[in-house]
């Protein structure tokens with residue numbers, strides 16, 4: 010088809026649902042029949058609004074983005090951002106923007122909604138803001154700079170999230186709710202009361218039953234809010250979060266059928282009253298309901314893509330059950346949580362005022378089915394309840410057992426109890442049946458199932474359930490999931506690690522004798538060598554350990570492609586004295602080494618022959634250098650920017666900190682190499698967010714980022730903790746690194762480890778910060794052992810004639826290897 | 842750099858040469874040595890697996906894949922019971938017994954019979 014034969018499809022709105030529609034269309038090859046143009050009013054490409062609040066916690070617009078402009082370009086989709094559509098001209102089938110008119114054959118409205126600001130006198134004063142877009146958050150941050158106090162109007166889900174954000178900006182924060190309790194849509198009065206207690210304990214005031222009458226100039230603060238009973242509250246900053254309204258103004262103006270209280274009416278195919286026009290997401294009204302969640306929006310996008318490509322899948326409504334953590338408090342609501350939509354419904358309730366937990370079950374009048382549930386304080390009960398609810402499973406004889414605490418934790422429903430129709434992933438609407446189908450079609454692990462069905466790639470909330478279903482089904486199919494490290498040990502790396510640790514096994518031969526067989530191989534030997542080093546930190550060149558090492562570790566230098574080695578001394582934090590720099594130059598010159606400055610802020614000397622390594626290192630160690638472990642799966646470098654010592658923007662001494670970190674962790678061996686960086690302010694010149702451990706200075710201390718990666722598959726590090734003092738920073742890094750070392754697979758970088766970690770970042774935070782596994786002290790002690798036993802392994806080797814024997818190119822002759830031939834390029838030697 | 846323990850190659854009969862001493866070897870690992878042959882000097886890799894049925898092996902030190910002389914610096918072990926060395930550069934496995942590469946049928950390292958004679962390591966040319 011030439012492009013003139015194609016129909017013109019215009020999508021208005023590049024939000025979460027509009028973007029999902031584009032993806033669905035691309036997946037169905039719809040670009041062969043449509044020329045697609047997308048208009049977005051915001052200047053940003055579609056981003057993850059659900060995680061918008063993380064923008065305040067350190068994530069930037071780029072990492073929240075759901076896609077890239079390259080993706081649009083590659084698929085020939087015109088993306089016109091920062092260009093709002095101002096009218097739809099249905100008579101001429103055109104849409105209008107300030108920049109022109111564009112004809113369409115099919116049109117999709119994906120305009121989302123806007124935050125409702127109640128008509129309060131003074132509600133339009135400066136510093137009265139809303140919470141929906143990145144630009145809104147920039148405005149709040151800006152206003153927050155000159156403010157001490159902030160108030161959120163509206164105590165619903167989003168209001169509490171906004172309150173959390175204000176608290177994060179160091180404002181004294183209050184929430185003002187019109188209803189008698191917080192989250193009136195989701196929780197009942199007991200739940201609301203508990204929620205209030207928990208939230209007030211976190212330092213956020215919760216004022217319920219307050220209707221704001223007007224906002225005027227304050228005395229001590231910028232604003233004064235006056236309530237119905239003439240009580241007042243002063244504050245510098247106000248954020249409205251009093252509900253959302255569909256952005257249906259375009260549809261209204263062109264006379265599409267609208268709901269009574271707004272929203273563009275759609276049918277099961279997402280068609281509006283004009284069959285050329287579709288609507289999806291929060292602007293759409295289906296069966297008299299607006300769905301203010303992303304999951305239902307994605308399902309509409311799927312149905313709309315089907316409609317546009319002559320498929321038959323329909324939108325059939327969606328469940329509004331939710332679980333989330335607000336201000337650190339778990340809240341969950343399933344189905345008819347209030348029990349007021351089900352005639353004859355009966356309830357079970359459990360309230361623990363000490364632990365501050367509340368759970369409620371709503372069951373059908375015959376007591377057999379779950380029709381709703383409510384959770385405050387502990388969401389671990391959610392998954393099982395959700396399965397009973399969404400699959401209509403028959404309740405156990407004593408339904409109360411589903412919400413009562415027990416020593417084994419929340420009750421779980423075995424994956425075999427789920428019917429094939431059970432929804433496993435509600436974001437992508439994947440059923441257990443669909444998971445089983447991919448397994449029948451040959452998928453053999455979790456990764457393949459994820460790739461095939463997309464399950465667990467949305468909010469991630471279903472990860473644990475998906476894994477248990479996949480594991481269970483694989484087992485049922487007789488697929489033995491063999492995770493042995495190699496043929497010599499029937500154990501995973503993690504299992505070997507605990508065996509070594511628990512039994513205190515200190516050598517490979519002992520481990521092999523007790524738990525393996527054969528001679529070992531080039532897989533298990535280096536893996537065990539690394540485990541032994543992480544646990545006991547004995548010199549890797551000791552006789553018992555040296556045959557286990559890869560050649561790089563054996564000779565403590567990286568082998569290059571012609572069999573020569575590189576030499577990389579440690580330069581902590583990239584700071585080096587002129588004298589030391591001169592020594593590096595002299596050594597390089599004497600041994601004719603190729604010299605290069607590395608990305609890790611140190612100097613690499615290449616082309617050393619095996620038998621010269623000891624003399625080279627002797628010269629370096631005499632000048633005060635230590636080994637840089639550039640050859641090992643170990644701590645590499647801590648990159649730093651120049652920091653506040655010199656830089657006019659700096660707020661902390663990043664070089665000093667980077668040296669402390671480098672000295673603390675040097676010599677630490679791990680499943681893969683470890684890179685660190687420290688930046689002296691948010692400008693991030695050291696690129697800390699691309700490292701396994703990144704530290705960025707703030708006015709109040711240090712922000713810690715973890716699990717970033719450069720390399721082939723770059724990954725932004727995630728913000729882990731903020732404003733830490735030095736001591737806490739080290740404590741968290743100690744625990745983090747040791748936990749990684751314990752639980753990662755061999756050769757698994759922190760980034761991949763983190764992506765495979767069940768429970769994700771929240772779980773990691775729970776383990777490291779809240780010590781949910783009770784192992785924090787042990788991890789710290791183990792790190793302390795490594796720190797205390799540090800020894801430069803080159804210095805150790807130079808003092809031991811037996812070890813030095815290893816550094817002979819040939820044991821019976823001093824001739825060098827005649828096959829190493831060098832040639833000259835740009836004034837230095839390189840391999841011929 | 843010391844070579845105190847290395848003995849100079851000496852030919853004591855036409856066929857069994859002393860190539861080095863036992864003290865030059867490294868347990869469960871390899872070292873490289875020069876071997877004088879009728880066709881000129883050859884670099885060989887000597888592996889020592891103390892306590893095993895066959896304790897000593899000699900194979901080419903030259904790695905046919907990387908074309909570098911590095912085989913002695915590989916990790917030794919076994920695959921399905923056959924002693925092997927893994928090339929330290931691209932990790933192919935070579936059977937110590939006959940030099941056969943397990944990943945590529947067409948590639949084989951040369952091997953030489955080798956044995957202890959008291960403290961000496963003797964190799965058959």
Ligand SMILES: Cc1cc2nc3c(=O)[nH]c(=O)nc-3n(C[C@H](O)[C@H](O)[C@H](O)COP(=O)(O)OP(=O)(O)OC[C@H]3O[C@@H](n4cnc5c(N)ncnc54)[C@H](O)[C@@H]3O)c2cc1C
Nearest residue numbers: 022024025026027050058093094120121290291301302303
């Ligand atoms: C802080 C916050 C937290 C949330 N948390 C959750 C959660 O935990 N779970 C959950 O399921 N949902 C959550 N949501 C709701 C979720 O973000 C929305 O359901 C989802 O974004 C709706 O997608 P949409 O595409 O319909 O609308 P939007 O994402 O709002 O996208 C609509 C886009 O259309 C643009 N637009 C509007 N009019 C025009 C025009 N005339 N011309 C061009 N462009 C136009 C808008 O600027 C906007 O960019 C949250 C929302 C917020 C704000």
Ligand code: HEM
Nearest residue numbers: 649650651652655656657658659691692693694695696697
């Ligand atoms: C507002 C943004 C930024 C400001 C104001 C800023 C400022 C600076 C300053 C003052 C220096 C020291 C320059 C010198 O005197 O030698 C510097 C160095 C550096 N910055 Fe930035 N920076 C910014 C953003 C970034 C970003 C986003 C990166 C990379 C992702 C970056 C990477 C670097 C690097 C690598 C150096 C060291 C350069 C060198 O080694 O020569 N900077 N920056």
Ligand code: SF4
Nearest residue numbers: 650656659689690694
């Ligand atoms: S990160 Fe900040 S302190 Fe460090 S060099 Fe860049 S601007 Fe200066």
Ligand code: FES
Nearest residue numbers: 434436467468469
């Ligand atoms: S439920 Fe959100 S990713 Fe599966």
